[in-house]
Amino acid sequence: xxxxxxxxxQILSERGFIYQTSDDDALDKLFASESVTGYIGFDATATSxxxxxxxxxxMLHWMQQTGHRPITLMxxxxxxxxxxxxRDDARKLLTPDDINANLAGIKQAFASYLNFEEQGGSxxxxxxxxxxxxxxxxxxxxxxGQHFSVNRMLSFDSVKLRLDREQSLSFLEFNYxxxxxxxFTELSRRYDCRLQMGGSDQWGNIVNGIDLGRRLHGASLFAxxxxxxxxxxxxxxxxxxxxxxxxxxxxxxxxxxxxxxxNTEDADVERFLKLYTTLPMDExxxxxxxxxxxxxxxxxxxxxxxxxxxxxxxxxxxxxxxARVTFAEGQTAADLPSISVPSAEIDAGIGLLAxxxxxxxxxxxxxxxxxIKGGAVKVNDTPVSDQAMSIGRSHLTNDGAVKLSFGKKRxxxxxxx
RNA sequence: GGAGGGAUUCCCGAGCGGUCAAAGGGGGCAGACUGUAAAUCUGCUGCAUAUGCUUCGGAGGUUCGAAUCCUCCUCCCUCCA
Numbered sequence: 376x377x378x379x380x381x382x383x384x385q386i387l388s389e390r391g392f393i394y395q396t397s398d399d400d401a402l403d404k405l406f407a408s409e410s411v412t413g414y415i416g417f418d419a420t421a422t423s424x425x426x427x428x429x430x431x432x433x434m435l436h437w438m439q440q441t442g443h444r445p446i447t448l449m450x451x452x453x454x455x456x457x458x459x460x461x462r463d464d465a466r467k468l469l470t471p472d473d474i475n476a477n478l479a480g481i482k483q484a485f486a487s488y489l490n491f492e493e494q495g496g497s498x499x500x501x502x503x504x505x506x507x508x509x510x511x512x513x514x515x516x517x518x519x520g521q522h523f524s525v526n527r528m529l530s531f532d533s534v535k536l537r538l539d540r541e542q543s544l545s546f547l548e549f550n551y552x553x554x555x556x557x558x559f560t561e562l563s564r565r566y567d568c569r570l571q572m573g574g575s576d577q578w579g580n581i582v583n584g585i586d587l588g589r590r591l592h593g594a595s596l597f598a599x600x601x602x603x604x605x606x607x608x609x610x611x612x613x614x615x616x617x618x619x620x621x622x623x624x625x626x627x628x629x630x631x632x633x634x635x636x637x638n639t640e641d642a643d644v645e646r647f648l649k650l651y652t653t654l655p656m657d658e659x660x661x662x663x664x665x666x667x668x669x670x671x672x673x674x675x676x677x678x679x680x681x682x683x684x685x686x687x688x689x690x691x692x693x694x695x696x697x698a699r700v701t702f703a704e705g706q707t708a709a710d711l712p713s714i715s716v717p718s719a720e721i722d723a724g725i726g727l728l729a730x731x732x733x734x735x736x737x738x739x740x741x742x743x744x745x746x747i748k749g750g751a752v753k754v755n756d757t758p759v760s761d762q763a764m765s766i767g768r769s770h771l772t773n774d775g776a777v778k779l780s781f782g783k784k785r786x787x788x789x790x791x792x
Numbered sequence: 793g794g795a796g797g798g799a800u801u802c803c804c805g806a807g808c809g810g811u812c813a814a815a816g817g818g819g820g821c822a823g824a825c826u827g828u829a830a831a832u833c834u835g836c837u838g839c840a841u842a843u844g845c846u847u848c849g850g851a852g853g854u855u856c857g858a859a860u861c862c863u864c865c866u867c868c869c870u871c872c873a
Contacts, residue, residue, distance in 0.1 A: 634828080637828065638828060638829075639829080640829055640830060641827090641829050641830060642829085642830075643829095644829090667827070668826090668827040668829095669827090670827080670829075671827055671828080671829080674827095674828090674829080698828080701828090702828055703828095726841090728841090737821090739838090739839065739840090740839085740840070740841085741837095741838080741839065741840075742821085742836095742837085745821085745822080745835095745836055745837075746821080746822065746836090748822095748835090748836080749821085749822045749823060749835065749836065750822075750823060751821080751822045751823075752822095762841090763841080781821090781822085782821080782822060782823090783822095783828070784828055
């Protein structure tokens with residue numbers, strides 16, 4: 376591992392964020408000598424980012440912490456096209472309305488990690504729709520298009536893989552990399568942005584931007600990519616039993632978010648502590664030494680720290696406490712995710728199957744039946760074998776709720792509205 | 793423009809007139825074992841209050857009966873021009 380002079384690169388390096396850079400020495404010098412502006416682009420294809428983007432967000436976080444200026448570039452314009460990288464088939468096209476709604480949702484999460492200018496911080500949030508939407512096609516082709524060689528573009532992985540696998544790649548998507556390169560040059564022109572970061576799959580796109588910047592403005596730009604993260608057993612980051620691990624609390628409860636990190640595989644604990652928390656390195660080293668069942672303590676720290684960054688310390692502690700009561704004591708914690716049903720329905724009695732669906736523990740009645748058959752379903756911690764079971768007022772426990780469980784880890788409280 | 797090949801359930805991929813809700817694998821979920829881990833083993837994996845319904849690119853047709861045959865359409869691929 377190279378020893379870096381700049382604090383920023385030193386931290387990124389020792390915490391495992393760096394996969395490759397375009398020019399280690401020059402970049403290090405730059406960061407050591409001045410306050411640098413750098414950016415990462417984010418898609419606007421969903422209303423929330425998920426845990427897979429967290430590593431990028433952390434890089435921006437560290438950038439700001441070490442005295443530099445991070446820019447989050449929202450892909451309002453590029454999301455109109457869709458990144459062909461690592462996708463087998465063409466994406467559905469989003470409407471401008473979709474995209475704007477998505478951008479609004481995504482912004483929420485960033486505020487937890489970065490201080491934006493509006494609030495007296497240095498971070499910027501920029502939307503590439505600002506310049507992409509007004510591009511004049513002929514002008515753009517002449518100014519920018521002349522610098523791109525199709526021969527070379529065809530050799531990029533994002534394109535080549537699709538062609539090799541005999542899958543279609545539309546011209547629209549083919550242009551994605553040009554627009555991304557153009558983004559970099561625009562940011563460099565407008566904000567003196569010198570660095571683009573991203574996942575290692577973005578390398579080609581970023582390097583294109585560097586080349587273009589040099590040709591258009593003689594700018595000296597840099598790339599820094601992070602490793603593509605998978606769990607030790609090969610799974611993709613950011614997926615859980617109930618789907619993606621969203622950052623927005625309205626899409627994934629704080630408790631479930633905490634649970635996701637709590638269930639980290641042994642082999643990933645140290646890596647994740649470094650990447651996703653801001654704990655000092657020696658503290659991480661101490662936690663990583665724990666063996667066997669003791670490692671569970673490290674996982675709890677991991678979960679609480681990651682959750683605290685996103686949702687705040689208080690919410691994180693609450694989730695931790697809820698988990699403790701639920702798992703360690705086997706009690707019903709009042710703070711589990713909950714749904715509410717109208718009082719009248721409870722009086723009449725609700726079918727268990729329907730209730731499980733409503734609680735989003737299963738996706739269909741049939742799914743619920745299968746769960747019951749397999750012994751996965753519990754009501755108030757009592758296993759259920761009767762598919763026709765009806766939940767009524769008599770099932771309410773002292774704290775006025777019914778606890779539904781699907782499997783050992785997923786619990787939902789049903790309250791009366 | 794011409795000639796051929798293809799489109800199957802979340803993904804890959806068999807099926808080529810009934811026994812097909814559709815082999816096998818992957819993924820996912822659950823159970824057992826554990827440490828709310830991994831690995832392993834087992835079960836489940838279209839919807840619906842059974843026998844019912846909807847699925848095999850789309851629309852028609854042949855047939856008692858079609859994912860399987862025919863016609864047209866859409867999209868993809870390969871070769872020729």
